[in-house]
Amino acid sequence: METKILKKVDLIFQESNVNEVIDIVTKTVTRSSDDIILDIIDSGLKGRGGAGFPTGLKWKFTKNEDSAVKYVICNADEGEPGTFKDREILDTVAPKVFGGMTICGYSIGAKEGYIYLRGEYNFLLPKLNKQLEEYNKLLKDNKIDFTIAIKSGSGAYICGEESALFESMEGKRGEPRNKPPYPTVAGYNSKPTVINNVETLVQITMICKMGPDKFKELGTKDSRGSKVFSVSGDTPQAGIHELELGMPLADFVEDFGDGDTKAVQVGGASGHCVPRKQFKDTIIGFEGIPTGGSMMIFNSSRSMYNVLHDYLEFFTEESCGQCTPCRVGCQQLLKGIESVKKGERKPAYLDELKKLANTMKISAKCGLGQSVANPFNSIVDNFKEEIIY
Amino acid sequence: MSEYLVNLKINNIPVSVKEGTSILDAAKKLNFNIPTLCNHPDLSVAGNCRVCVVEVKGARLLSASCATPVSEGMEVFTNxxxxxxxxxxxxxxxxxxxxxxxxxxxxxxxxxxxxLASEYRVGDHVFIDLVHAKDKIADISSPSISKDDSKCIRCQRCVRTCEELQAVSALAVIKKGDHQRISTFMSKPLNEVVCTNCGQCINRCPTGALTERSYIEQVWNAINDPSKHVVVQTAPAVRIGLGEDLGYDPGERVTYKMVAALRHIGFDSVLDTDFTADLTIMEEGTELLTRLKRALVDGEKVALPMMTSCSPGWIKFQEHIFPELLPNLSTCKSPQQMFGALAKTYYAKKKGIDPKNMVSVSIMPCTAKKFECNRPEMRDSGYQDVDYVLTTRELAMMVKQAGIDFMKLEDEHYDSIMGEGTGAAVIFGATGGVMEAALRTAYEIVTGREVPFTNLNIMPVRGMEGVKEAKVMIKDVLPAWSFLEGAELSVAIAHGLANAKKVMTAVRDGKANYHFIEIMGCPGGCLGGGGQPIPTSPEIRGKRAEAIYSEDEHLALRKSHQNPEVAQIYKDFLGEPLGHKSHDLLHTHYKARIRY
Incomplete structure (x- = not known):
């Protein structure tokens, strides 16, 4: 397996004002949309929200749909516990997000773009709206038929799931839809839609600026480019760090840990908990553990029971509630570890709960319920004695 | 759905189905049963209970078979x-x-x-009990519907029913996660919100979360009280639905076995709502002709189109959603309430019973009737006109409780008086039936001739299309009706409140030119009522409709004005349609209600 040594990068947060972005956009749209999409495919860029779908393919599928109306949506519903990178991106380099959206609109044939901003980030609205006003005007001046607007969410975690996000944007209750159809066929308002993460869209602007080859120099075959990480927990360097993808977790811990690191939760509450003994063999990237960027570091003072308990409380509350495995499964996992802890149920009940988590993984309606097994199994497997005693 | 065929294998058996078919339906074609809970043939696909999941070869996730369309070369495993x-x-x-x-x-x-629990023998393993004590207190604020959240499995069939079929949305999903519930606006009690009491949610609830408010015990008590004379009336649609809860397939007519069962149960007088259905035609038909005359001859501003008022779910819907159109509603009480008012006056007098000792029970395909009988204006006899309303389902329970072998009962006939009904009354139970009955009589009153349709069957107003329209040319009228000469009567029929809403919106916006509109609150009309046997589906309702029309064809009298008991009541008691007595006992008024 190809691994990279940890390298700090500075691409995403390179200052770019509105005019510079417009410059990149106007240059890009002189090319054919097919060429642009080929470049994005060639770059190997995968979605930065966590799921890692190849961005270029998503665009290609949407472009191929025959529809007069299409949409570009920026998913800024950054709700994963431990993730705070999109806020920083929108706060400091928002025009690069607008640029990515515009290039996408041009490439797939969409005239409208929306940023779905999580309710808790409404404090960014005045600034973003002001930037957008200027940006939209410049698009118009440059005869680029695309406008961007912002829609605010109301704080439900589930609305970061793309189809629940569409429902929310349409004014309905934020509940995930059945798939298929996928957003590329029927997304917002049932029209073909590209929905990309904030960071993905910034990467688009950067790829268009510097070319796919330059982008490909970073990362590994399966995980091209750099990634913004939200580092938190027992670390002297809590905050936002842009790092090359494909590094071993051991390198990361050496750099960011406090010398007493017991485990790292990679990918937020819905991600995997990696114990110390696996640091060396764990690659941060799509070939290893993919992540939307959240890296929570725990040292030996932390109770992994409490960590898991917190996550399960979170999922129990944030499940949209429509599908059985997620709504009831989360509650059972939470109450289950509580009852084992209290000695009401035998430790072997954890095995029953793991089976239940595996059912949730394959039968829940959306990514929320499907991913609860990640923290549950990885924490229970690696820290069983902390759950029981 | 496309005509293009897709080939797949289910449990290794090849099958070809049309593109767009769900895995669930494809499996059905091969007779593989996949259990479902949130799925219902009348509703959109939800895919939320996940009990119908199947394995598709090569897929990381299981698929909800109800919500996943087949694709070429798919290999599905259902077990x-x-x-x-x-x-x-x-x-x-x-x-x-x-x-x-x-x-x-x-x-x-x-x-x-x-x-399902019994099929899958889940008894040996139990997760932690999550039922909240608070949820165990059922909402029994409504006289029609009981809502018990502790039984709810969040399949949202009720929510989809209320929104998609009825356009009411009294029930909706609130909160999320472990706090997610099916509730009302601001979680108010059911009797304070826009709920029309139609009971369609009950018909589709897979568990006991939504049920009718049951009055079986009260009725048994009345029957067992020797000082009470208990009269019972049976609505048209009960006779073609009851059999389903007593061992028959859908579409069986059990009218006269039902009469026999009611006597066995102990009702003192077994009477027929069909009688007041015929009476409704006389009153409502006259009301329509009068409104037309006032509009056309006297040039008065009269509320037209006139709309039927037999369906109490529809009435409450109109009171909530289109209060500005209340003057368009016929002032006629529903047949149930006409019956109630006459039972404790006319019937009591004729039979020498003190109305104070009379208990009036009606068997209805309907839950909204339970609300209707409790409306404060429904006390024109000086007493509550109808004391208890039981659904078709509740009657079936009483039959079973009474130990009656229903299928072996000999046919018996209704008591007289108020026990005679025509075929025109029976078809009140199907969408379009009131319209057909009204046309059979009104056309004949105006022209002196039978309606110009073969065998009296007015086919254009029949069938399960959501909104139906028809036009009837009126020619060669009798002298008294000369103002209608050459007029074309334009009518519309809608069933299910979502369809009613479409028609009412058109009327309100001045985009519809009808004279008379029949609305039934429930899909299919009363035969699909909220008190009818469960399950329901388009197929089952189709069979019930066939039974209704067959009942009509088997009766000698098929026009309301031919009903001899109706002629008699006008002669002995009421005088004339829309007369003083009618006004006092058979007509009512409506009130605007809040919109949540």
Whole structure:
């Protein structure tokens, strides 16, 4: 397996004002949309929200749909516990997000773009709206038929799931839809839609600026480019760090840990908990553990029971509630570890709960319920004695 | 759906189905049964209970078979180890948040969750009980519907019913996660919100979360009280639905066995709502002709189109949603309430019974009738006109409780008076039936001739299309009706409140030119009423409709004005349609209600 040594990068947060972005956009749209999409495919860029779908393919599928109306949506519903990178991106380099959206609109044939901003980030609205006003005007001046607007969410975690996000944007209750159809066929308002993460869209602007080859120099075959990480927990360097993808977790811990690191939760509450003994063999990237960027570091003072308990409380509350495995499964996992802890149920009940988590993984309606097994199994497997005693 | 065929394999057996077919339906074609809970033939696909999951070869996730369309070359397994484990887990999870006091439950023996639990033998493994004590207190604020959240499995069939079929949305999903519930606006009690009491949610609830408010015990008490004379009336649609709860297939007519059963149960007078259905035609037909005359001859501003008023769910809907159109509603009470008012006056007088000792019970395909009989204006006899309303389902329960072998009963006939009904009254039970009955009589009153349709069957107003329209040319009228000469009567029929809303919106916006509109609150009309046997589906309602029209064809008298008992009541008691007595006993008024 190809691994990279940890390298700090500075691409995403390179200052770019509105005019510079417009410059990149106007240059890009002189090319054919097919060429642009080929470049994005060639770059190997995968979605930065966590799921890692190849961005270029998503665009290609949407472009191929025959529809007069299409949409570009920026998913800024950054709700994963431990993730705070999109806020920083929108706060400091928002025009690069607008640029990515515009290039996408041009490439797939969409005239409208929306940023779905999580309710808790409404404090960014005045600034973003002001930037957008200027940006939209410049698009118009440059005869680029695309406008961007912002829609605010109301704080439900589930609305970061793309189809629940569409429902929310349409004014309905934020509940995930059945798939298929996928957003590329029927997304917002049932029209073909590209929905990309904030960071993905910034990467688009950067790829268009510097070319796919330059982008490909970073990362590994399966995980091209750099990634913004939200580092938190027992670390002297809590905050936002842009790092090359494909590094071993051991390198990361050496750099960011406090010398007493017991485990790292990679990918937020819905991600995997990696114990110390696996640091060396764990690659941060799509070939290893993919992540939307959240890296929570725990040292030996932390109770992994409490960590898991917190996550399960979170999922129990944030499940949209429509599908059985997620709504009831989360509650059972939470109450289950509580009852084992209290000695009401035998430790072997954890095995029953793991089976239940595996059912949730394959039968829940959306990514929320499907991913609860990640923290549950990885924490229970690696820290069983902390759950029981 | 496309005509293009897709080839796939289910449990290794090849099958070809049309593109767009769900895996569930494709499996049905091969007679593989996949259990479902949130799926319902009348509703959009939800895919949220996850009990119907199947394994598709090569897929990381299981697929909800109800919500996943087939694709070429797909290989599906409906009973693999993964599927069985997941399915069992889903059932166990649902049971863990379900108040499984099955023996005490109204739906015991008719509960879809109960049958799945029994099929999958989930008793040996139990998750932690998650039922909240607060949820165990059922909302019984409505006289029609009881809502018990502790039995709810969040399948949202009721929510989709209320929104998609009825356009009411009294029930909706609130909150999320472990706090998610099916509730009302601001979680107000059902009797304070826009709920029309139609009971369609009950017909589609897989468990005992939504049931009718039952008055069986009160009725038994009345029957067992020797000082009471208990009269019972039976609505048209009960006779073609009741059999389904007593061992028959849908579409069986059991009118005269039902009469026999009611006598066995102990009702003192077994009478027929069909009588007042015929009477409704006389009153409502006259009202329509009068409104037309006032508009056309006297040039008065009269509320037209006139709309039928037989369906109490529809009436309450109109009071909530289109109060500005209340003057357009016929002032006629529903046949049930006409019957109630006459039972404690006319019938009591004729039979020498003190109305104070009379208990008036009606058997209805309807839950809204339970609300209707409690409306304060429904006391024109000086007493509550109808004391208790039982659904078709409740009657079936009473038949079983009474130990009656229903199928072996000999036919018996209704008592007289108020026991005679024509075919025109029977078809009140199907969408379009009131319109057809009204046309059979009104046309004849105006022209002196029978309606110009073969065998009196007015086919254009029949059938299950959501909104139907018809036009009837009126020519060669009798002298008294000369103002109608050459007029073309334009009518519309809608069933299910979502369809009613479409028609009412057009009327309100001045985009519809009808004279007369029939609306039934429930899909299919009363035969699909909220008090009818469960399950329901387009297919079942189709069979019930066939039975209704066959009942009509088998009767000698098929026009309301031919009913001899109707002629007699006008002669002995009422005088004339829309007369003083009619006004006092048979007509009513409506009130605007809040919109949440």
């Amino acid at each position: 693999s180890e993964k599927v069985r484990t997941s399915r069992k887990h889903v059932i166990e999870l649902l049971l863990s948040e379900h108040n499984a006091d099955c023996t005490k439950c109204f739906k015991n023996g008719h509960c879809e969750l109960q049958s």
